[in-house]
Amino acid sequence: MLEQQVDRLSDVDAKLTAHVEHELRVFLGQQRSTAADIDGAFASAVGALSDFVTSGGKRIRPTFAWWGWRAAGGDPEDLDAVVPVLRAVSSLELIQACALVQDDLMDDSDMRRGQPTVHVAFAAKHRELGWSGSAERFGLSAALLLGDLALVWADDMVRSSGLSLEALARTNEAWRGMRTEVLAGQYLDVLAQARAATDLHSAEQVSRYKTAAYTVDRPLHFGAAIAGANRELIAALRRYGADVGIAFQLRDDLLGVFGDPAVTGKPAGDDLREGKRTPLVAHGLELAHKAGETASAELIESALGVPELDGGLLERVRAALIRLGAVRAVEERIDRLTASGLAALESVTITPAAVTRLRELAQEVTHRSY
Numbered sequence: 001m002l003e004q005q006v007d008r009l010s011d012v013d014a015k016l017t018a019h020v021e022h023e024l025r026v027f028l029g030q031q032r033s034t035a036a037d038i039d040g041a042f043a044s045a046v047g048a049l050s051d052f053v054t055s056g057g058k059r060i061r062p063t064f065a066w067w068g069w070r071a072a073g074g075d076p077e078d079l080d081a082v083v084p085v086l087r088a089v090s091s092l093e094l095i096q097a098c099a100l101v102q103d104d105l106m107d108d109s110d111m112r113r114g115q116p117t118v119h120v121a122f123a124a125k126h127r128e129l130g131w132s133g134s135a136e137r138f139g140l141s142a143a144l145l146l147g148d149l150a151l152v153w154a155d156d157m158v159r160s161s162g163l164s165l166e167a168l169a170r171t172n173e174a175w176r177g178m179r180t181e182v183l184a185g186q187y188l189d190v191l192a193q194a195r196a197a198t199d200l201h202s203a204e205q206v207s208r209y210k211t212a213a214y215t216v217d218r219p220l221h222f223g224a225a226i227a228g229a230n231r232e233l234i235a236a237l238r239r240y241g242a243d244v245g246i247a248f249q250l251r252d253d254l255l256g257v258f259g260d261p262a263v264t265g266k267p268a269g270d271d272l273r274e275g276k277r278t279p280l281v282a283h284g285l286e287l288a289h290k291a292g293e294t295a296s297a298e299l300i301e302s303a304l305g306v307p308e309l310d311g312g313l314l315e316r317v318r319a320a321l322i323r324l325g326a327v328r329a330v331e332e333r334i335d336r337l338t339a340s341g342l343a344a345l346e347s348v349t350i351t352p353a354a355v356t357r358l359r360e361l362a363q364e365v366t367h368r369s370y
Contacts, residue, residue: 081087
């Protein structure tokens, strides 16, 4: 058994995503077995959550957490250390699952990763089986509960990972901050849509807390804390994480309007349909008003929150965002943030392998097409 585990963990840096997938499947398999002891119907619902978690995703959060650990001197050749760390960082995918399920629910999104979203899938099951009551309400309720379950299981997975009590204690600040900040960001996003806020500050606050904090910043903090990093190193990693994380979200905003659905797994222009007041939209409106282009501002605003956004209107909004310079402004901000984040790595001593990989990751997540 140990020999198989050693073989599975060989060259862990290069095969990190595969190791994360393995740990998730093992943990979720155990949870599904426990669910079956409660009730077969609950086990079926847990199976849907498990499929959602393991059916795709970039595994960005565990990757940054792993490299936070490596940056602070974590040894990938130390099997006794590596196995608990892999399990602990994999738990971040369950926080991600909670955030995605709830985000899709609040945005009333139909698709995620090319498949029906959780609330849509459960509503469809309700209709297919002819159950009583509202199919939509059942779908919303099921998604809400499964999102909560994913968040609960994230805590269970990290606590049962095998990390020492000392290491777990060191992660408390990052773990608490990560969970609070992502929910704060979700609320700020909902609030911005309710207020129809189009100012850049509100949009950037959402980007900072809804995505950047729990995607790059806190995962790096979490991994580095496991390894016992000092505050100077943690502060530098978090500066990198905040900047790269915001740049990551800005790229996501561009893809939300200009991305290829075959690559992103979401319909073209979905952010506009959902009425998201992203920095891209905020820049577009600000530039339109500064240029006295009232018609362009009205065009952009007319597309926000329109469920049946047609291709013609989408193309006109895209053209306006390009012509006004909003796309260029966001691209330039991505470049500045990426450069600033990379500069933070130069201020402290970090293991050479981690510096190299963090530089690569900064480019990968901020200049992606998916």
